[in-house]
Amino acid sequence: MTSREKKLNKKADKWQTELAQSITSVHELEKKICLSETEKTNIELITKIFKIRITPFYLSLMDKNNPDCPIRKQAIPSLEELDFKMEELEDPLGDDRYSPVPRLTHRYPDRVLIFPTYECATYCRHCFRRRIVGRNDQEMTKEEMKCILTYIQNHNEINEVILTGGDPLLLKDEVLKELLLKIRSIHHVRILRIHTRLFVTLPHRITHELKSILKKAKPLYIVIHVNHFNEISAQFRRAVRGIAEAGIPILSQSVLLKGINDDVQSLRKLFSGLIEASVKPYYLHYCDLARGISHFRTPIQKGSELLKQLRGSVSGLCIPYYMVESVGGHGKVPVLYNCFKVNPQLCWGTHRV
Numbered sequence: 001m002t003s004r005e006k007k008l009n010k011k012a013d014k015w016q017t018e019l020a021q022s023i024t025s026v027h028e029l030e031k032k033i034c035l036s037e038t039e040k041t042n043i044e045l046i047t048k049i050f051k052i053r054i055t056p057f058y059l060s061l062m063d064k065n066n067p068d069c070p071i072r073k074q075a076i077p078s079l080e081e082l083d084f085k086m087e088e089l090e091d092p093l094g095d096d097r098y099s100p101v102p103r104l105t106h107r108y109p110d111r112v113l114i115f116p117t118y119e120c121a122t123y124c125r126h127c128f129r130r131r132i133v134g135r136n137d138q139e140m141t142k143e144e145m146k147c148i149l150t151y152i153q154n155h156n157e158i159n160e161v162i163l164t165g166g167d168p169l170l171l172k173d174e175v176l177k178e179l180l181l182k183i184r185s186i187h188h189v190r191i192l193r194i195h196t197r198l199f200v201t202l203p204h205r206i207t208h209e210l211k212s213i214l215k216k217a218k219p220l221y222i223v224i225h226v227n228h229f230n231e232i233s234a235q236f237r238r239a240v241r242g243i244a245e246a247g248i249p250i251l252s253q254s255v256l257l258k259g260i261n262d263d264v265q266s267l268r269k270l271f272s273g274l275i276e277a278s279v280k281p282y283y284l285h286y287c288d289l290a291r292g293i294s295h296f297r298t299p300i301q302k303g304s305e306l307l308k309q310l311r312g313s314v315s316g317l318c319i320p321y322y323m324v325e326s327v328g329g330h331g332k333v334p335v336l337y338n339c340f341k342v343n344p345q346l347c348w349g350t351h352r353v
C-alpha cells in the first residue's frame with residue numbers, strides 16, 4: 001500500500017469509528033446535554049420502544065441549551081411519541097402490502113424500493129418507517145439479495161431501482177458495490193437511485209472509495225433527506241461537491257415538521273441553502289400517518305400555503321413538490337396550492353389532526 005492509499009484508507013475507516021461513537025442511551029446523552037430528571041425518565045421509557053441513536057457529528061450541530069433547537073427536536077425523544085392517534089397506522093405507506101419478496105416494495109409498475117438495511121446513523125424522531133427502522137438491525141442476507149435480484153430480473157417493467165431503508169449508505173463498501181453492480185447488470189433497469197440522510201448525519205461516509213463505487217453505477221441519482229438549514233453544514237456541502245464532481249445529480253426531500261420548519265422563513269432558508277449547495281429540492285412531504293409522530297404533524301394545507309408564499313419570492317429552482325401519501329399505500333399525491341382540494345377518500349384522517 002502506498003502512503004497515499006494508507007491515508008485514504010484511514011479516512012475510509014473514520015465513518016465507522018464515528019458511527020460506533022454514536023449515542024444510544026440516555027446515560028450517554030446526559031453526559032452531553034442538559035436533561036431534567038423527568039426528561040431522563042421519559043427518554044428511558046421511549047427508547048424501550050423506539051431506539052435512540054445520534055452521531056457525534058449530528059450532536060455537534062445541536063444547540064444544547066435550547067430545547068427548541070430544530071436538530072435537538074429531530075433527534076431527542078419526547079413523551080408525545082407514546083401518544084398514538086386513532087388515524088395513525090402501523091404501515092401508512094403500505095410498504096408491506098406491496099412487498100412480493102422481503103425487503104422489496106413494488107407499488108408503482110416501473111419502480112421498486114429495496115431496503116438493504118433498516119439501520120440509520122441517527123434515528124429521526126419523526127421517522128415514517130419507525131415500525132421497523134431502528135428495530136430490525138438485520139442486514140440483508142445473501143439469500144435475500146438473491147431473491148430481490150431474481151424478482152427484478154423477472155419483471156422487465158421495472159426500469160428504476162431505489163435503495164432506501166434505513167440508510168443504504170450504511171452498507172459496507174463491498175456489499176454496496178456488489179448490490180449496485182448486480183442491479184446494474186440487469187438490462188431493463190435503466191436508473192438507480194439512493195435515498196440517504198448520511199450527508200446530514202454522517203458526512204464522513206462520503207469517501208473517495210464510495211465515490212468510485214457510485215460512479216460505476218451511473219446513471220444514478222442521490223436524494224438526501226434534509227429538513228433544516230442548520231443541517232447544511234460545511235461537511236454536507238463538501239460531501240455534495242464530491243458527489244456532484246463525480247457526475248451524480250443530487251436532489252433533496254424534506255418533511256414538513258411542526259415547530260421545526262413549518263414557516264416561510266425556515267423553508268426559504270432551507271431550500272435556497274440547498275440550491276446554493278447544488279442540491280435540487282425535489283419533494284416536501286406531509287408528515288405521514290405513522291404512529292407516535294402527531295406532534296410533528298401540521299394540517300395538510302400548511303404545506304401548500306407555505307409553498308404558495310414562497311413562490312414569487314425565491315427562485316423557482318427552490319420550490320419542491322408538496323407530496324401527501326394517500327392512506328393504504330395508494331401512492332403519493334402532489335398537492336398544488338392553486339387547485340387545492342383534498343379528496344377525503346384519499347387523505348382522510350388528516351383534517352382531524
Ligand SMILES: *Cc1c(COP(=O)(O)O)cnc(C)c1O
Nearest residue numbers: 093105107108111112113162332
Ligand atoms: C416514493 C416511492 C417511490 C418513488 O416515487 P417517485 O415519485 O418516483 O420519487 C417508489 N416506490 C414507492 C413505494 C414509494 O413510496
Ligand code: SF4
Nearest residue numbers: 120123124127166197
Ligand atoms: S433517515 Fe429516514 S429511515 Fe432513517 S430514521 Fe430518518 S426518516 Fe427514518
